[in-house]
Amino acid sequence: MSNNTKELEEIIEKLGTQLANNVYDTIKTLQFSLDLTERYYENSHSRYVGDLSAKMAKLLSLDEEDIFVIKTAGLLHDIGKIGFRDTALFKSPSEMTTREFKQYKLHVDIGREMLYNHRALQAVADVIYQHHENFDGTGFPEKLHKNQILLGARIINIVDFFHNAMHKSMNVSSIADISQKTNATDYLQETQRKFDNVIEYIEDQKNIRFDPELVHLFIKLVESERKKIEGYLVKRIHITNIKPGMIFADSYYSSSGLLIANKGEVVVNETLRALYRCVESNQIPQKLLMLADNSY
Numbered sequence: 482m483s484n485n486t487k488e489l490e491e492i493i494e495k496l497g498t499q500l501a502n503n504v505y506d507t508i509k510t511l512q513f514s515l516d517l518t519e520r521y522y523e524n525s526h527s528r529y530v531g532d533l534s535a536k537m538a539k540l541l542s543l544d545e546e547d548i549f550v551i552k553t554a555g556l557l558h559d560i561g562k563i564g565f566r567d568t569a570l571f572k573s574p575s576e577m578t579t580r581e582f583k584q585y586k587l588h589v590d591i592g593r594e595m596l597y598n599h600r601a602l603q604a605v606a607d608v609i610y611q612h613h614e615n616f617d618g619t620g621f622p623e624k625l626h627k628n629q630i631l632l633g634a635r636i637i638n639i640v641d642f643f644h645n646a647m648h649k650s651m652n653v654s655s656i657a658d659i660s661q662k663t664n665a666t667d668y669l670q671e672t673q674r675k676f677d678n679v680i681e682y683i684e685d686q687k688n689i690r691f692d693p694e695l696v697h698l699f700i701k702l703v704e705s706e707r708k709k710i711e712g713y714l715v716k717r718i719h720i721t722n723i724k725p726g727m728i729f730a731d732s733y734y735s736s737s738g739l740l741i742a743n744k745g746e747v748v749v750n751e752t753l754r755a756l757y758r759c760v761e762s763n764q765i766p767q768k769l770l771m772l773a774d775n776s777y
Contacts, residue, residue: 507599511557516740518562521571522648525732525743529648531556532746533640533702534633540698541632551633554608558637561592561609573645586621589613608633612641615690627692635692639683639699642690646679647672665713665730665772676707710772717768720760725749730770735759742769 512527519526534555538548562570568577569585577585589610596606611625611634618626620638680700687693715730725748733742733756741755742748759765 507602508553508556511560513739514563515557515560516738518559518565518570522644525740525746526644526648527556527559528740528743528746529644530558530637530640533644533706534636536702537636537640537695537698538633540702543632547633550604550608551636553602554605554612554633555637555640557592557596557605558609558612558641559588559592560595561588561590571649573649586613589622607631608637610634612637614638616692617689619689630692635695639691639695643679643683643699643703646682647675663715665710665715669707669711713772713774716771716773718771718773719768720756723748723753723756723769723771725753728772730772733759733765733769736762736764741765 515527516525531552532555535548535552538551543551565584565588568581569588572581574582574585589612593606593610596602596609608631610622611631614620614623614625614630614634615638616627616630616635618624680703683691683696683700687696710728713728718727727748729742729744729746729748732740732744734740735755736759741759742752746752756765756769760767
């Protein structure tokens with residue numbers, strides 16, 4: 482290999498890394514803006530939808546590029562709601578007036594238009610535009626049906642509905658809060674009836690709102706996620722003892738209001754680095770509420 486060829490490859494690799502970092506920074510900036518619209522949830526709706534949609538994509542053995550698109554679309558699926566009035570944020574569509582619902586439906590158009598300006602996010606924009614399409618063709622904005630709807634949009638449709646049904650409330654203080662429990666079993670028992678009702682509705686909506694094959698996969702996944710934390714205790718653990726794979730029992734924010742760690746989220750190295758920075762600047766306590774087994 483000639484020196485010129487090697488130098489060219491290094492330049493291309495460097496530019497590729499810079500582009501990836503720019504895309505990542507753009508997504509994080511948009512996510513921060515979106516967090517400000519989520520005060521009617523007990524935790525981050527957008528993070529949950531992004532993370533669980535990505536898990537479904539992995540179970541379907543999709544390639545890394547498709548998983549990235551689906552996770553990012555899940556994370557930013559409500560980006561078009563920025564600037565909406567509260568009535569379009571806390572009400573469910575069935576509770577809205579005709580005028581409110583007309584405005585609400587615009588968020589998919591606005592979201593696509595916002596993201597289409599960034600070439601690297603155009604595939605994400607297409608998924609966002611379709612995530613309210615229903616399997617039987619009764620959704621919006623295009624009344625697409627079955628496989629006319631992008632797979633990522635069909636996935637996000639289910640995950641989005643589930644999290645809204647389980648975790649959205651006008652009165653956040655009324656929500657069963659896992660951080661106030663001594664163990665995860667208490668939390669699971671208190672939310673079991675609601676969980677069962679939501680799952681029953683999703684089952685009933687197979688071939689209507691939701692892709693039946695994805696419904697089966699989704700239910701297996703969320704049941705597995707709940708079973709995973711059975712018997713865990715809620716403990717305050719020092720930041721130095723928190724490891725990737727553990728689960729946050731509470732949400733933690735920087736002094737500027739940026740969500741650093743999301744309740745129910747699995748710890749990853751990136752989150753840990755952000756937490757260390759916040760601990761060092763006294764923005765959050767050194768001991769954090771975590772779900773852990775008796776070994777901690």
